[in-house]
Amino acid sequence: AEIGRDDTACILFTSGSTGRPKMVVHTPQARAVRIRYLKDLTVVDFERALVVPSLFSTYGFYTVSAILDVGKTVCFAPFGQPALLLANVYNVDMMVASAQQAIALAEIQEKGSRVRLPSLKALRTGGGMLSRQGADRLKRNLCRNIIMAYSATEAGAVALAPHDMIAGIPDAVGFLVPGVKVEIVDAAGTVLPTGSEGFVRVQTPLTNALAAARKPDSGPGPHWYYPGDIGRLTENGVLCIAGRREDLL
Numbered sequence: 001a002e003i004g005r006d007d008t009a010c011i012l013f014t015s016g017s018t019g020r021p022k023m024v025v026h027t028p029q030a031r032a033v034r035i036r037y038l039k040d041l042t043v044v045d046f047e048r049a050l051v052v053p054s055l056f057s058t059y060g061f062y063t064v065s066a067i068l069d070v071g072k073t074v075c076f077a078p079f080g081q082p083a084l085l086l087a088n089v090y091n092v093d094m095m096v097a098s099a100q101q102a103i104a105l106a107e108i109q110e111k112g113s114r115v116r117l118p119s120l121k122a123l124r125t126g127g128g129m130l131s132r133q134g135a136d137r138l139k140r141n142l143c144r145n146i147i148m149a150y151s152a153t154e155a156g157a158v159a160l161a162p163h164d165m166i167a168g169i170p171d172a173v174g175f176l177v178p179g180v181k182v183e184i185v186d187a188a189g190t191v192l193p194t195g196s197e198g199f200v201r202v203q204t205p206l207t208n209a210l211a212a213a214r215k216p217d218s219g220p221g222p223h224w225y226y227p228g229d230i231g232r233l234t235e236n237g238v239l240c241i242a243g244r245r246e247d248l249l
Helices: 028-040 058-069 081-089 099-110 132-141 205-214
Strands: 010-014 022-026 048-051 073-075 094-098 122-126 146-152 156-162 172-176 181-185 198-203 229-233 238-244
Touching (some): 099 132, 132 146, 181 229
Antiparallel strands (some): 156 172, 198 229
């Protein structure tokens, strides 16, 4: 049978930030949305990108897909010092890694590796929170230009910013991505005023596409996704994440 854009192509399980397995439905339409989002959010002009997350992860697979879609070169290497050496030898100018992976690479440098990375224009981190101290370690040991991304498997990219632009804002994770809507609500689902702290919920083209895949009669939306985080929105559209919902409860 012919596969439509809303038909389920595959189902992947990811632990997410909670450590508990969760099912994520992938459809042709949802894949196209993910790749388009990542492609549009490539904020640095680059030619060769070292992708640290595994191709078996959603993060790694869609990052590689977006990079290839814009005609750039993707590089892979075993994790650790081999990745740093590859970046040096092949003049890699963009590195994509989770926050945890990036910190681990910085630690390798601190322990004496000291591989020079003169060609690296930017290091993009995602998949976890990056503290001010962590960002400083990355700047000292890997790359001065750190681009932070706040995203979720079920929602795609939500907020993005160069670290230097938001370093002075407590708990900031980035500016809202175009086409993304974020609301801060209380336990009853009431939307709170700008600047108030509460539960974060997000709505993106991907949340709508995934909802249509799960329930074809769900309608066009909006379909909200609750990542489980506590946060606030500033008047300038900066999303700040203070912690997890489980911690508050």
